[in-house]
Structures are given as C-alpha cells and as structure tokens.
Amino acid sequence: MHDTPAARPGHDGSAPNPYLPQIATVSEVITETHNIKSFRLRLDDEEARRNFSFEPGQLGQLSLFGAGEATFVINSPPTRKEYLQFSVMRAGEVTSALHGLKPGDKIGLRAPLGNAFPYNKLKGKNLVFIGGGIGMAPMRTLLLYMLDKRKDYGDITLLYGARTPQDLSYAQDREDWLKRKDMRTVLTIDAPAEGWEHKVGLIPNVLTELAPSPENTVAVTCGPPIMIKFTLQALEKLGFQPEQIITTLEKRMKCGIGICGRCNIGDKYVCIDGPVFTYAQLKNMVNEL
Numbered sequence: 001m002h003d004t005p006a007a008r009p010g011h012d013g014s015a016p017n018p019y020l021p022q023i024a025t026v027s028e029v030i031t032e033t034h035n036i037k038s039f040r041l042r043l044d045d046e047e048a049r050r051n052f053s054f055e056p057g058q059l060g061q062l063s064l065f066g067a068g069e070a071t072f073v074i075n076s077p078p079t080r081k082e083y084l085q086f087s088v089m090r091a092g093e094v095t096s097a098l099h100g101l102k103p104g105d106k107i108g109l110r111a112p113l114g115n116a117f118p119y120n121k122l123k124g125k126n127l128v129f130i131g132g133g134i135g136m137a138p139m140r141t142l143l144l145y146m147l148d149k150r151k152d153y154g155d156i157t158l159l160y161g162a163r164t165p166q167d168l169s170y171a172q173d174r175e176d177w178l179k180r181k182d183m184r185t186v187l188t189i190d191a192p193a194e195g196w197e198h199k200v201g202l203i204p205n206v207l208t209e210l211a212p213s214p215e216n217t218v219a220v221t222c223g224p225p226i227m228i229k230f231t232l233q234a235l236e237k238l239g240f241q242p243e244q245i246i247t248t249l250e251k252r253m254k255c256g257i258g259i260c261g262r263c264n265i266g267d268k269y270v271c272i273d274g275p276v277f278t279y280a281q282l283k284n285m286v287n288e289l
Helices: 046-051 093-098 133-148 171-179 203-210 225-237 279-283
Strands: 022-031 036-043 059-064 068-073 084-089 106-113 126-132 156-162 184-189 217-222 245-248 276-278
Touching (some): 036 106, 084 093, 084 133, 126 133, 126 225, 133 217, 225 245, 276 279
Antiparallel strands (some): 022 106, 245 276
C-alpha cells in the first residue's frame, strides 16, 4: 500500500520528537463554510521549516495551548512548501478554539504522522476522486500533487458534493478546477438551489450516472461515513474491485502515535496504520463504516 515506509517520528534527529510540538505561526485564515476554516501555518524554526517533509495523506496534530490537541490531514501538497494548510470543522471544544485563531497567532504542530496515499503506485492510472463536504480535505493534497505532476497520471475526474452550495469548501480551487482542460470536475448538491448551475443529486447517484470505467482506474473517496458506505456500493456495481478503491479514516484519533488506543479498529490503529486504507483492507477489518 505504501510507496515508502510512512514517516515515523523518532529520537535520532531524522524526524521531530512526537511528544514535543513544534511552534508554528498562523499566516492566513480562510473561511470555507459556516463551520469550516482553513489555516495556513509556517514553522517558526527556519531549519525545521527547511527540512520538513511529508507525503500526500499524512496527518498533523494541532495543539492550542489551554484548549487541547486534535488531528487533521495536511491538505496542502508537498509540492507547494510556502505553508502547511489544515482545514478544521467546528465540532467541539478544541475545534471551536481553533476557529478563534487569527493571523499571527501561535500554535503547536506535531507532524507528519500516519501513512500516505500510494501516489507512486498510481502513476499511469486514471483517477476518480469522490468527495463529500469536509471529505475534500484529504483528497485535496493528493489532487493538487497530481496536478503539479500532471504528466505522471492518466485521466483525472473529480466529483465533489455537499448538501448545499454553501457547504462546499475550497471556492478558489473549485473555480480553477472547473476551468482546467486536463481534468473533469463535476459538482453536485443534494437538492435544487437558486442560482446553482451544476448537478443536483446525492453523490452515489451522480457517480452511477457518470459511470466511470474501472479499467486502469483507481477511485479515491472521502466524506461522511454514510456517503462513503453508498459510494463504495456504487463503485462495486460499476465494476471496481476493492483493491481499486482508496479511502481515509480519521475519526477518534487522539495521541497520533498509537499509544492511547483510542483509534483502533481491530488490530489496526488509524493514526499509524492509516489514515489511508484500500477498501480491500477495510473488508478485513471490523466494519466501522
């Protein structure tokens, strides 16, 4: 599944100490939706910033002093190193505190954690990205990476949806993706809305309508559990094998290094064995979808 062994923090100087957050400064805050904000961070230590590396799909733990710590995917690609971007949905005490951050504020960062999308093994293949709501965040890093390395990959299709137009994130990205000639972008919402000029329908239904060919193709899907459940069923009906489907699991992670045991699914830990899994792997695990 992995291109290389996933980065594991250690104490030999080759990676950050997993127990000690590095200090970063918020350089920009982007309001994506009514409850999602994206934060662009720069590590304060110049050497750490210069040496920092990660792979698409890996995670970071953001710590806000006095509030707590939570795990989010790094959703800027490693090909663009001006900043590290994290998208945060306000859902509890820590995320609400993070939503109060402003440019210039300090934050702790432990990263990179977890495994990555198998981007090297996907070279030469067609890709179908299927995202729902905040589920676009983990796919964004892989999609942007592939667009930056466009000649390495085949056809790229993006299906991105949400309940309403106001629930779609990454407005600037969406505008750029719709204009590109080297990818196909399909946007959808659950029900008709005034001024909406794109598809209307639930993501699995629109996917069935698009009917992408499984030949030499890999599907990457991220979103709410109920969306993933029916999207996986739709992909199987279209002829995709479990090995051709990749998704991410990011729920219940706490420590990020496999100690607290909070994110285990069977004998796997999402924070170190994931967050990226094939559907074939998930079929062999306790069904949590």
